[in-house]
Amino acid sequence: MKNTAKILAVSSLSVLAVSCDSFLDINQNPNNPLTVTADAILAQALTTTANTYSINYNPYSAFAAGYVAKSGTVNGYAPERTYNYNSNFSQTLFTNTFDNIYDYDIIERQGKAANQPYHSAIAKIMKVYNYQLLVDQYGDIPYSKALGGLANITPVYDKADAIYKDFIVKLNEAIAEIDAANKQTSPIPRAVGAEDVVFQGTMTSWVRFANSLKLRILMRQSSQPTLSSYVSTEMTRLQASIASGTPGAAGFITTDVVCNPGYVQASGQQNPFWDRYRADAGGTSSTERYYTLPTKYLLAQFLLNRDPRGYRIFNTTATGFTGGAELGESAPLPGNAATRFRDFGGVFKGPDAPVPLMLRAEDLFSQAEARERGFFTGGSAKNDFNAGITASFNYFYTPSPANRQNATRDSSAFVAAKVTKYLTAAVNVNNGLVNWDVTTTQIPEANIFGGARVTAATYTARLTTPRSVTNQEKIIYQKYLAMTGVASTEAWDDYRRTGYPRFAPSLQTTSPRPDKLPTRLLYPQSEITTNLANLPQGISQFTTLIFWDPS
Known part of the structure; x- marks a missing residue:
């Protein structure tokens, strides 16, 4: 894993946060040292998550899940049409997500050191959100040693099922930290403000989001028979945790969880999905608009x-x-x-x-x-x-x-x-x-x-x-x-x-599976190049299952 590159990426993000008036303006200077506070980079980290989710994860999955197919306007899309993925296909999912996790790790550590526990808890929740995206597409990934920086540029891979169990631990910790911050009177913790471009500083909403993430995680695990006892226990704990008088009593989300750092019809400031697939700031149609149907x-x-x-x-x-x-x-x-x-x-x-x-x-x-x-x-x-x-x-x-x-x-x-x-x-x-x-x-x-x-x-x-x-x-x-x-x-x-719904697979699939579909992505070329010794071997996009996949 290219930890050196990720450190530089975080550095440029930090400068971005303290040198610009808008959460959407970009003015990178990767030579500036990491001396900013957690509140100064939270908005950019959340916005990066939104960008990666909407224009990296969503398009790849739209093909895999049978929502879209290639139109006759463009050539290419061979991996999407056959599921014959390789190590170069959609590798930005891996690299961009890890870059973003580094951002949140800095926010978490800086927040703990500067009496910003709310910012730290938000970062911990968003690390889980991003790590789950990675596990669900790749299975085993670097986790326990993933954020070592230059001290460990070739981290080991952790087992996906163990990572998933730690997600619940981390989310429980984040909820407890929010609860403790609510009760803290000396010194008074710094509140979250406009830099929270998801919930605008409403920490009750972050507790709800953490609870809903736990439900998403446990529902994934529920398909694995060997985890039935664990899932039942954790589901009972989750339901009990939202009872009155507990730190998680806010319950589940009550609205769509959305990120809006101030998107407007201007260059570099539009909704990323609209900007890529519909039109630029001047209204000119994107060519990619016609590539899929x-x-x-x-x-x-x-x-x-x-x-x-x-x-x-x-x-x-x-x-x-x-x-x-x-x-x-x-x-x-x-x-x-x-x-x-x-x-x-x-x-x-x-x-x-x-x-x-x-x-x-x-x-x-x-x-x-x-x-x-x-x-x-x-x-x-x-x-x-x-x-x-x-x-x-x-x-x-x-x-x-x-x-x-x-x-x-x-x-x-x-x-x-x-x-x-x-x-x-x-x-x-x-x-x-x-x-x-x-x-x-x-x-x-x-x-x-x-x-x-x-x-x-x-x-x-x-x-x-x-x-x-x-x-x-x-x-x-x-x-x-x-x-x-x-x-x-x-x-x-x-x-x-x-296994639901049973949508139509590709006419040109090379999958040997009964449903003619793939099961996962392959590890990116960047990992093959830099961390081959730790990389899981013998991985197939047709036969290697994510641990929660019962097929």
């Missing part, structure tokens, strides 16, 4: 269920969608002649839109699954399930700040009416993928159509004989739709964990 499978789900979100997320014509793509097809439609993500819609909200780090819908569906599987007592899995659908509608129908132009269409009542229309639509009354109380559906799995192929002709086709639907399938199915275009990584992780 939503898959036919994804479009089919919105059409088959008469789901209003489809018309919010994608552009449409008077007759509906104009066409999608299939992973690996030899003659896909041009990117400017088929259905794309809608401008100022549910995914491309605008240049000033915040970047989601965790959707409330995801958390609610996780709570529904935890209750359904007996990990949580009390409450109602059905209520969580329906609340997750509502939260998803709220996310996709909420415009960016600069595009709140219609008080009626932007109102909660308008969105609530859309949810009711969806849940009560005639085609969904007996559809177990939408109605919690129904155990069958006529919506086909992708693999029912001739070996996992979904064509334009099947957009409205239904099964003659209904098939069974488990409660876990309906939860993950709705969660998949809620993640569309903005949290593809979580959908991809959930597929590998549960």
Whole structure:
């Protein structure tokens, strides 16, 4: 691992924080020493996380999870079309995430040394967030010795399952540190202010986020039978920890967790996803806008269920969608002649839109699954399930700040009416993928159509004989739709964990697996070059599983 390069990256980030008026301005000077305080670099660290999540993790996972495919406008995309990954494919996920973790490590250490315990706790939470992203794509990674700097530029790799267990320890520590800081009177700890571009210094929200991260972590582990006792114990502790009178009593997140350092339509200051895939600050369309299209499978789900979100997320014509793509097809439609993500819609909200780090819908569906599987007592899995659908509608129908132009269409009542229309639509009354109380559906799995192929002709086709639907399938199915275009990584992780939904794999896949999909990424070339002695060997993107993957 290139620790020297990472140290220089952190140094430039530190200068950035103290020499600029805006959290989005860039003026790097890697020769400046690390003498800044934790509050001075927090905003840039959080913004970097948002950038990496939205334009590194999300695009790779969107292909793997069957959300998007290559259009006919561009050549290339061979790894995405075949899953034949190599050590150069998406290696910025690894390097950029570790760079960001170094930033948080400095914030944590500086915060502890300068009576900034809130900043330190935030950094500890965000280190877990980033480390989990790495483990979920690579498995074993440097962890216990990863942040040694020049003293250890070739750190050993820790086992992924042991790292995951330490995540819970670290999050519990962060919550306890926040609680202790709340009670500290001498000296009074420094408050978190505008530098917190996620929760604006509201530490109760950080406790909720830590609890929701714990739930995400434990749900991943729950698919591994050897961890059943551990997961049950930790789930019980988690539920008890949010009881009144405990440090974690704030509960789970109550809103979408988003990062907004002040995105505006200006060069270098736009929402990174919009800037890369939609338009530059002058309004000129990005060429990458036309490189990918939503898959036919994804479009089919919105059409088959008469789901209003489809018309919010994608552009449409008077007759509906104009066409999608299939992973690996030899003659896909041009990117400017088929259905794309809608401008100022549910995914491309605008240049000033915040970047989601965790959707409330995801958390609610996780709570529904935890209750359904007996990990949580009390409450109602059905209520969580329906609340997750509502939260998803709220996310996709909420415009960016600069595009709140219609008080009626932007109102909660308008969105609530859309949810009711969806849940009560005639085609969904007996559809177990939408109605919690129904155990069958006529919506086909992708693999029912001739070996996992979904064509334009099947957009409205239904099964003659209904098939069974488990409660876990309906939860993950709705969660998949809620993640569309903005949290593809979580959908991809959930597929590998549960096998749902059974979306169509690539036509050109080289995978030997029954589902024809990959299982992970390969370690990047940078690690092969600099840390080969510690690198796990014999890794295959088709047969080497992340520890929580039961397949």
